[in-house]
Amino acid sequence: MTDAGATDAKAAKAISPGKIPELMKPLLRYAPLLILALAWEASSRLGLVSSLALPPLSEVAAAWVDLARSGELESAAAASLYRGGAGLALAVIVGGALGIGMASWRPLNLMLGPLVELFYPMPKSALIPVTVLWLGFGDGSKILLIFLGCMLPVTIGAYNGARGSDRLLMWSARSMGASRLRMIWDVVMPSALPEMLNGVRTALALSFILLVSSELIAARQGLGYLIGSLGADGSYEAMFAVVLTVAMLGFIADRVYLAVVARAMRWRQ
Amino acid sequence: MNGPAQIVIEDVCHYYRPPVGREVLALENISLEVREREFLALLGPSGCGKSTLLYLIGGFLPTETGKILVDGKPVRGPGPDRGIVFQHFALFPWKTVRKNVLYGLERQSLPRAEREARAQAFIDLVGLTGFEDSYPSQLSGGMKQRTAIARTLAFDPRTLLMDEPFGALDAQTRSLMQAELLSIWEKTRKTVIFVTHDVHEAVYLAERVAVMSARPGRIKTIVETRFDKTDPEVHRTKAFVDKVEEVWSLVREEAIKAQQKKSP
Amino acid sequence: MKALSAIGRALARAGPIVLRASPILALCAAWEIFARSGAVTPFMLPPLSDVLARIYDDAVGGDLFLNTGVTLYRALAGFFIAVAAGLALGMAMSRNALARWFFDPIISVGFPMPKIAFLPVVILWLGLYDVSKITMIAVDAVFPVVTAVIAGIQGVEKELVWSARNMGAKDRELLWQILLPAALPQILTGMQVAFPIALIVAVVVEMAMGGYGLGAAMMQASRFADSRGVFAGIVEIAVVGYVLVKLMAMGRRRMLLWHAEAGA
Numbered sequence: 165m166t167d168a169g170a171t172d173a174k175a176a177k178a179i180s181p182g183k184i185p186e187l188m189k190p191l192l193r194y195a196p197l198l199i200l201a202l203a204w205e206a207s208s209r210l211g212l213v214s215s216l217a218l219p220p221l222s223e224v225a226a227a228w229v230d231l232a233r234s235g236e237l238e239s240a241a242a243a244s245l246y247r248g249g250a251g252l253a254l255a256v257i258v259g260g261a262l263g264i265g266m267a268s269w270r271p272l273n274l275m276l277g278p279l280v281e282l283f284y285p286m287p288k289s290a291l292i293p294v295t296v297l298w299l300g301f302g303d304g305s306k307i308l309l310i311f312l313g314c315m316l317p318v319t320i321g322a323y324n325g326a327r328g329s330d331r332l333l334m335w336s337a338r339s340m341g342a343s344r345l346r347m348i349w350d351v352v353m354p355s356a357l358p359e360m361l362n363g364v365r366t367a368l369a370l371s372f373i374l375l376v377s378s379e380l381i382a383a384r385q386g387l388g389y390l391i392g393s394l395g396a397d398g399s400y401e402a403m404f405a406v407v408l409t410v411a412m413l414g415f416i417a418d419r420v421y422l423a424v425v426a427r428a429m430r431w432r433q
Numbered sequence: 434m435n436g437p438a439q440i441v442i443e444d445v446c447h448y449y450r451p452p453v454g455r456e457v458l459a460l461e462n463i464s465l466e467v468r469e470r471e472f473l474a475l476l477g478p479s480g481c482g483k484s485t486l487l488y489l490i491g492g493f494l495p496t497e498t499g500k501i502l503v504d505g506k507p508v509r510g511p512g513p514d515r516g517i518v519f520q521h522f523a524l525f526p527w528k529t530v531r532k533n534v535l536y537g538l539e540r541q542s543l544p545r546a547e548r549e550a551r552a553q554a555f556i557d558l559v560g561l562t563g564f565e566d567s568y569p570s571q572l573s574g575g576m577k578q579r580t581a582i583a584r585t586l587a588f589d590p591r592t593l594l595m596d597e598p599f600g601a602l603d604a605q606t607r608s609l610m611q612a613e614l615l616s617i618w619e620k621t622r623k624t625v626i627f628v629t630h631d632v633h634e635a636v637y638l639a640e641r642v643a644v645m646s647a648r649p650g651r652i653k654t655i656v657e658t659r660f661d662k663t664d665p666e667v668h669r670t671k672a673f674v675d676k677v678e679e680v681w682s683l684v685r686e687e688a689i690k691a692q693q694k695k696s697p
Numbered sequence: 698m699k700a701l702s703a704i705g706r707a708l709a710r711a712g713p714i715v716l717r718a719s720p721i722l723a724l725c726a727a728w729e730i731f732a733r734s735g736a737v738t739p740f741m742l743p744p745l746s747d748v749l750a751r752i753y754d755d756a757v758g759g760d761l762f763l764n765t766g767v768t769l770y771r772a773l774a775g776f777f778i779a780v781a782a783g784l785a786l787g788m789a790m791s792r793n794a795l796a797r798w799f800f801d802p803i804i805s806v807g808f809p810m811p812k813i814a815f816l817p818v819v820i821l822w823l824g825l826y827d828v829s830k831i832t833m834i835a836v837d838a839v840f841p842v843v844t845a846v847i848a849g850i851q852g853v854e855k856e857l858v859w860s861a862r863n864m865g866a867k868d869r870e871l872l873w874q875i876l877l878p879a880a881l882p883q884i885l886t887g888m889q890v891a892f893p894i895a896l897i898v899a900v901v902v903e904m905a906m907g908g909y910g911l912g913a914a915m916m917q918a919s920r921f922a923d924s925r926g927v928f929a930g931i932v933e934i935a936v937v938g939y940v941l942v943k944l945m946a947m948g949r950r951r952m953l954l955w956h957a958e959a960g961a
Contacts, residue, residue: 193801193802194802194806195802196798196799196800196801196802196803197802197803197806199799200803217821217822218822277720278719278720278721278723278724279720279724281720282720282721282724282935282939283935285893285935285938285939285942286931286934286935286938286939287893287896287897287900287934287938288897289897289900289901289904289912290900290912290915290930290931290934290935291931292901292904292915292916293904293915293916293918293919293927293930294919294924294927294928294931296916296919297919297922297924297927298741368809369809369811372809372810372811373811373813373897375811376811376813376814377811377813377901377904377905380813380814380816380817380905381901381904381905381916382916382919388814391814391817392817395817395820395821400821403817403818403821404818407814407815407817407818410811410814411810411811411812411814411815412810414809414810414811414814415806415809415810417809418809419809488859491859491863493859493862493863510862511859511862511863512863512865513863513864513865515863516863517859517860517863519856519859519860521854521856523854523856523857523859523860525857525860525861525875525878525879526879526955526956527878527879527881527955527956528955536861536864537863537864537865540864540865540866541865568954568955569955570955570956584860584864585863588864588865
């Protein structure tokens with residue numbers, strides 16, 4: 165319980181939840197963002213800040229529309245999402261399999277466990293130069309980067325989840341004649357799922373970071389590259405537009421992921 | 434003996450407001466008087482609101498309906514005149530036993546030497562001499578509760594509010610602590626309001642037992658439970674056993690009602 | 698004979714350490730063997746010995762310390778700014794409903810965003826030198842600190858707060874003397890999450906912006922197809938990261954001695 169004294173009880177009375185209609189709640193919650201947006205527009209238009217450094221939000225929006233119409237945004241997004249998606253998918257499949265495998269076979273755990281521990285604290289972005297070295301500026305280096313960088317959280321999540329598998333469940337499955345493989349599929353994987361899904365969530369956020377970083381640094385197309393080139397051109401409105409797009413994509417991806425997972429888990433219960 | 438009414442509770446109602454859902458009436462028209470230096474037990478089934486009443490007296494929850502007067506003045510918030518002891522000790526885990534006990538003393542303007550002396554005196558009183566520099570995580574349950582009691586006694590509150598303080602202890606430690614509490618009360622003679630759901634504990638420790646009804650909590654009956662507590666075999670005397678049975682039957686009715694409310 | 702037994706004793710003492718390090722040693726051996734096997738070109742995977750030689754050269758030449766120092770300086774500067782800002786914001790948000798309402802969506806929306814996307818904006822505003830790098834680092838690292846501070850403070854058991862108030866603690870005293878120490882384990886965790894983030898972002902912004910620093914050096918090596926330099930950078934960053942994480946864990950144990958027995 166987290167009541168912080170009599171004064172908080174009074175505060176709770178003042179903002180009594182019963183008095184706010186359901187539809188208003190998300191509006192009230194995100195209102196500060198609206199305020200920020202208005203402040204942005206106002207301070208830029210009124211000259212409070214240099215409109216070069218901070219173009220009015222309305223102009224950024226207009227630039228966004230232009231980019232969308234010209235197809236530039238779409239092609240950049242397509243390139244980025246392809247790379248991110250492919251890398252993440254590989255990371256999830258291989259990482260998940262590895263994690264579950266490590267939890268189920270001691271030899272594998274003994275071999276790979278220390279490697280996982282070793283690479284865990286290493287900043288994954290340190291892999292950017294080496295993937296560029298190997299595969300250049302194209303899709304390949306990004307996919308490899310994201311695959312390698314995002315594998316670890318998934319592996320650790322899957323491993324921890326699988327470790328937690330109810331022993332009794334596993335033994336009763338075995339006694340019913342399930343083969344090792346079957347048991348993994350029927351018992352270990354489902355119980356590993358929640359923690360693994362948590363690991364995937366971390367990997368999702370990480371994939372965005374690695375994607376944007378590598379595209380800012382060494383790419384010829386994609387959203388990160390687009391931001392850089394628009395900035396270099398001096399088209400700051402458009403640059404802001406793409407920056408916000410990327411930021412929102414990261415946020416939306418996370419929320420969508422949570423919603424899908426929540427739906428799927430409920431369906432499983 | 435006991436003095437005039439020190440704590441007056443008049444027509445107090447309290448609503449419990451959960452974050453979602455409607456409010457629930459927790460206490461209904463509680464009226465009670467506690468005399469100076471009296472040991473009063475609040476006894477009732479789970480959920481009857483006895484702890485809530487204690488928190489209202491302590492000023493941790495605001496009194497919305499009715500009034501609670503302590504020494505003639507309405508309760509406006511927590512204060513060192515009503516010291517509280519919680520079931521789960523609420524010790525500050527990053528402070529040693531000594532530092533915990535000193536905390537209340539530091540809020541009062543006493544010279545340093547006196548603070549240290551008082552703290553040591555109370556640590557000795559509860560039998561924790563030698564453990565002054567231990568951390569709570571190094572202590573057993575009984576020792577933690579003694580620390581909590583020493584800490585509360587140290588700043589010399591007129592009233593002691595105890596919220597099922599021995600509930601988290603094993604049976605043997607509990608009976609030892611009960612006897613110790615009585616001897617401390619004899620020595621310090623504070624007003625004690627003791628919340629419990631254990632009939633035997635209430636009858637043994639208190640001079641009067643206020644039996645509360647199931648939610649919404651009301652004072653059902655007040656039973657006199659004065660015995661010669663210096664007699665180590667008092668709990669075996671017929672008078673005592675009869676009293677326990679009497680109180681138990683009062684509580685049993687309410688416990689059954691509370692159960693029925695949970696499963697309609 | 699004596700020499701042999703001396704060696705034997707030394708081996709026995711070294712035994713456990715060697716065992717713990719054996720996966721790393723195995724990895725190193727595997728790297729060396731695989732690189733020299735001819736299965737991959739020295740360009741793709743330079744042998745470990747070459748990479749180590751290169752690190753040695755860098756160390757002797759002073760480049761290693763310069764670059765490591767610069768990267769660490771930026772990462773630590775950004776980290777400490779993030780901790781200070783995170784503490785201030787977290788404390789404000791736990792105590793003030795308005796602050797909480799205003800910043801909550803900013804934090805929950807900002808957390809999953811790839812904030813590195815804002816780097817060109819930060820460069821536009823703050824230039825091409827350390828200020829923008831450190832700002833970017835701080836912006837990224839502040840999020841885990843704020844959420845940890847808020848969670849830590851809000852998670853303090855109400856009985857601890859009530860006990861402190863009971864003993865006369867006022868709002869400010871409550872915050873600094875009770876809430877922050879009680880929330881410390883969680884706050885430290887937040888800091889332990891924030892530091893690796895600070896290091897990663899430091900490396901990335903260096904790769905993007907050039908100049909001195911481990912990230913910049915690595916990217917430079919990559920551009921010049923200097924694969925030994927690239928791998929040297931990976932090893933250096935890995936070692937720096939590992940050492941700092943270990944240091945933080947040690948620091949945490951020291952600070953949470955009182956928690957030690959509780960196993961946190």
